Amino acid sequence: MLQPVSAPVSPEGPVLQAAADTWGSVMEQIRSKQARIAVVGMGHVGLPTALGLAAQGWRVFGVDSYLPLISLLQAGKAPFYELGLEGLLLEYLGKGFFPLDNLNQAIREATVVFLCVGTPQKSSGEADLSQVETAARAIAQNLNGYKLIIEKSTVPAITAQWIDRTIRRFARNEQQGKVTVDFDVASNPEFLQEGVALQSIRQPDRVVCGVDSERARAILEEIYGSLRCPLLITGLSTAEIIKHAANSFLSMKISFINMVADLCDSIGADVSQVAEGIGMDPRIGRRFLQAGIGFGGYCFPKDLRAFIFLAQEYGVDFSLLKEVEAINQRRVELFVKKVRSALWVLRDKTIAALGLAFKPGTDDTRESPSLRVVNALLQEGATLRAHDPKAMPLLPKAPPPGAGHLTYCDSPYAAAAGAQALLILTDWPDYRRLDWQRIHREMDLPLLVDGRNLLDPETMSRLGFEYISVGRPKAGAR
Numbered sequence: 062m063l064q065p066v067s068a069p070v071s072p073e074g075p076v077l078q079a080a081a082d083t084w085g086s087v088m089e090q091i092r093s094k095q096a097r098i099a100v101v102g103m104g105h106v107g108l109p110t111a112l113g114l115a116a117q118g119w120r121v122f123g124v125d126s127y128l129p130l131i132s133l134l135q136a137g138k139a140p141f142y143e144l145g146l147e148g149l150l151l152e153y154l155g156k157g158f159f160p161l162d163n164l165n166q167a168i169r170e171a172t173v174v175f176l177c178v179g180t181p182q183k184s185s186g187e188a189d190l191s192q193v194e195t196a197a198r199a200i201a202q203n204l205n206g207y208k209l210i211i212e213k214s215t216v217p218a219i220t221a222q223w224i225d226r227t228i229r230r231f232a233r234n235e236q237q238g239k240v241t242v243d244f245d246v247a248s249n250p251e252f253l254q255e256g257v258a259l260q261s262i263r264q265p266d267r268v269v270c271g272v273d274s275e276r277a278r279a280i281l282e283e284i285y286g287s288l289r290c291p292l293l294i295t296g297l298s299t300a301e302i303i304k305h306a307a308n309s310f311l312s313m314k315i316s317f318i319n320m321v322a323d324l325c326d327s328i329g330a331d332v333s334q335v336a337e338g339i340g341m342d343p344r345i346g347r348r349f350l351q352a353g354i355g356f357g358g359y360c361f362p363k364d365l366r367a368f369i370f371l372a373q374e375y376g377v378d379f380s381l382l383k384e385v386e387a388i389n390q391r392r393v394e395l396f397v398k399k400v401r402s403a404l405w406v407l408r409d410k411t412i413a414a415l416g417l418a419f420k421p422g423t424d425d426t427r428e429s430p431s432l433r434v435v436n437a438l439l440q441e442g443a444t445l446r447a448h449d450p451k452a453m454p455l456l457p458k459a460p461p462p463g464a465g466h467l468t469y470c471d472s473p474y475a476a477a478a479g480a481q482a483l484l485i486l487t488d489w490p491d492y493r494r495l496d497w498q499r500i501h502r503e504m505d506l507p508l509l510v511d512g513r514n515l516l517d518p519e520t521m522s523r524l525g526f527e528y529i530s531v532g533r534p535k536a537g538a539r
């Protein structure tokens with residue numbers, strides 16, 4: 062049986078240890094799943110995490126300070142689209158999952174606190190950690206027994222140390238100088254992908270736990286022990302760096318293949334086959350080599366900038382990642398140029414845009430390259446007829462002042478009606494299965510510009526389209 066060990070000595074001095082019997086009862090409660098878990102932040106990471114834990118038999122408080130969000134959850138409604146999420150919410154609401162807007166209460170009742178709050182970026186690229194700090198202070202003020210604080214939000218290295226320090230400082234103030242706090246901090250970065258979040262939680266490739274005490278390790282092993290995947294135990298900062306390094310590396314793969322695509326476009330080679338050819342080497346791997354209009358979303362662009370900023374802070378010039386970002390920025394411009402060279406003048410042209418979310422399987426449009434394309438075309442005075450299976454209700458109804466016209470359409474066929482070009486901007490699999498003959502009939506000019514290489518050039522050409530994609534030769538030109 063695991064015994065309590067000394068917690069690390071903090072800059073403020075040693076922590077009082079839980080008595081062995083107290084620790085024994087903590088572990089007993091963890092093993093029997095009687096211990097409560099609080100998940101702070103009900104966003105794209107927090108909510109699936111909380112429901113995943115509830116599904117494993119834990120009693121979980123889903124905490125958020127935004128009251129309308131909690132009301133929505135209490136009514137059994139998911140605040141964003143994610144396959145299977147609402148079903149899971151309805152299944153566990155009031156059974157293992159309890160939405161709550163009272164952070165203090167949740168902390169007091171919980172033994173394990175997952176921090177899943179937002180870490181948006183500042184204009185400098187640096188991560189804004191104010192929500193993490195607020196949560197740490199609340200924990201300090203409600204430290205009524207041993208707690209394990211698990212940082213799950215993507216944060217720069219040494220944030221866990223700051224959480225630890227902040228809790229000690231504020232707990233000390235609360236108790237007029239006497240340090241009677243008893244807690245551990247762990248870093249457990251989340252690798253879930255939007256659109257397949259529940260699958261990512263149920264069957265992760267790996268679980269990374271950054272710990273600096275045996276107690277934290279023991280609890281995390283209990284929480285994740287039933288998963289059939291490697292559990293990598295590291296130090297705190299190492300775990301934090303693993304998350305930033307993983308997202309930056311994946312972004313780098315995408316920017317790399319996008320540059321190869323540009324070369325293929327110039328030479329007349331096929332980037333999909335290049336990706337297949339290099340991806341067959343297990344040292345490279347096939348995934349994340351899909352060329353197109355670039356990466357977006359809440360994670361890659363922000364995490365890349367935060368990692369560059371962190372490196373700079375420590376005197377490391379990570380210029381490789383600066384280039385990854387610059388390449389990605391240029392993708393939209395290059396794509397709009399492709400549309401322009403096919404259509405010539407864009408003003409008053411009617412263009413259908415299929416896909417607005419930053420990737421398929423989600424209604425999330427944060428930093429979506431699709432929206433950047435739509436906005437760039439509107440700025441040039443084009444009339445846009447847009448469609449997305451999930452994202453449309455969340456988007457502003459009117460285009461920015463001075464721009465062309467934007468209409469949201471109920472179906473891809475309605476979007477195609479009278480269009481002089483149709484653009485594929487998000488690779489929703491449903492678009493592959495459209496009745497493309499019907500789309501052809503609906504359009505004014507059968508020009509198809511595929512920003513995600515979703516369709517087959519030969520098939521589209523056979524159907525009578527002028528088909529342009531990214532880094533792949535036109536049909537018949539191979």
Ligand code: UGA
Nearest residue numbers: 251252253254255315349350351355356357358360419420
């Ligand atoms: C990403 C990571 O993949 C997750 O492991 C991580 O947990 C998450 O960020 C996070 O930090 O929370 P996500 O942002 O949901 O997940 O989306 P991805 O599937 O990674 O796609 C990101 C962007 O890259 C999308 O715009 C997608 O269209 C683009 N992409 C992806 C490409 O352009 N090419 C590819 O080959 C793959």
